[in-house]
Amino acid sequence: MSAGQEQDLKSDLLILRTSSLTGALERELEHLILTGELKPGERLNEIQLSTRFGTSRGPLREATRSLQAKGLVDIIRNRGVFVRSVSPxxxxxxxxxxxxxxxxxxxxxxxxxxxxxxxxxxxxLDRMDRIASSQNFDEYYPVNLAFHDYLVTSTGNKTLLQEYKSFVNKLHLCRARGLVQAGGLSVSNREHREMVDSLASGDRYRAQEAFFRHVERSKHRFMSTLKATD
Structure with missing residues (x-):
């Protein structure tokens, strides 16, 4: 291998390592945001995060730019990076x-x-019913997300999945506990059963309506939490 080829290989390996690190940082920061550890409006402290993850600021900044593209953070010139806030x-x-x-x-x-x-x-559905009986939101929430993710992923439509996740991620930023406050988790899971029953029926229009109606009802539950805090 010539000196030039060796240098090219080293450059390629450096790019690969940097890319892998940036992706890992992006996933970790996204997890912190979506779980609420980093809260809406909170400033991302580069020094603290670089120390926490044992990395330089360069890959961290690349990761935050990716999160900005996903709509999870705002990058404000001369001020820094902030977890995005979603208004009602x-x-x-x-x-x-x-x-x-x-x-x-x-x-x-x-x-x-x-x-x-x-x-x-x-x-x-059976698992969510068991959790709903104890009204444990923190346990129900991730299973509920996994259920919806399974539904969307199972369509096999990658574009649809990407767009759906971008909307869901933004709604995570206003993590209202409407499921608990407006009728209980069991109400939501009854709607889930309607959706699965509609799929089993093979009726495309019935399924479309059941899935649409579920999100509409979720919207009304969210609205009820807004009225309760007025």
């Missing part, structure tokens, strides 16, 4: 668009649903 009005608009997209998920799934998928979905 914006959240309601997101719910409307999410309802339309989720209705499409239901319609597409009826064409590809299998007995194995229905078994998996019913396992999710």
């Amino acid at each position: 009005d914006e959240a309601l608009e997101i719910y409307d668009v999410r309802a339309a997209i989720f209705g499409l998920v239901g319609r597409l799934l009826t064409d590809v649903v299998t007995d194995a998928m229905l078994t998996e979905l019913n396992d999710y």
Whole structure:
């Protein structure tokens, strides 16, 4: 190997390591934001984060730029990086668009649903019923997210999945506990059963309506929490 080729290889390896580190930092920061450890409006302290993750500021800044593209942070010149805040009005608009997209998920799934998928979905429902009986929001929430993620992923439509996740991530930034405050977790899971039943029926329009209606009801639960805090 010539000196030039060796230098090119070293450069390629450096780029690969930097890219892998940036991706890992992006995933970790996203987790901290979506779990609420980094709260809406909070400034990301580069010194603290670089110390915490044992990295330089360069990959950290690349990671925050990716998070900005996902709508999870705002980068304000001469001020820094802040976890994005989603206003109630914006959240309601997101719910409307999410309802339309989720209705499409239901319609597409009826064409590809299998007995194995229905078994998996019913396992999710049974697990959520057990958790709902204790009204444990913190335990219910991640299972609920996994259930919805499974539905959207199962369509096989990667573009749909990407767009859906971007809306869901933004709604995480206003983590309202409307499920508990407006009728209970069991109400939400009854709607989930309606959705799965509609898939089992093979009726595309029934499924589209059931999936759309679920997000609409979630929107109303969110609205009720806003009224309760007025």
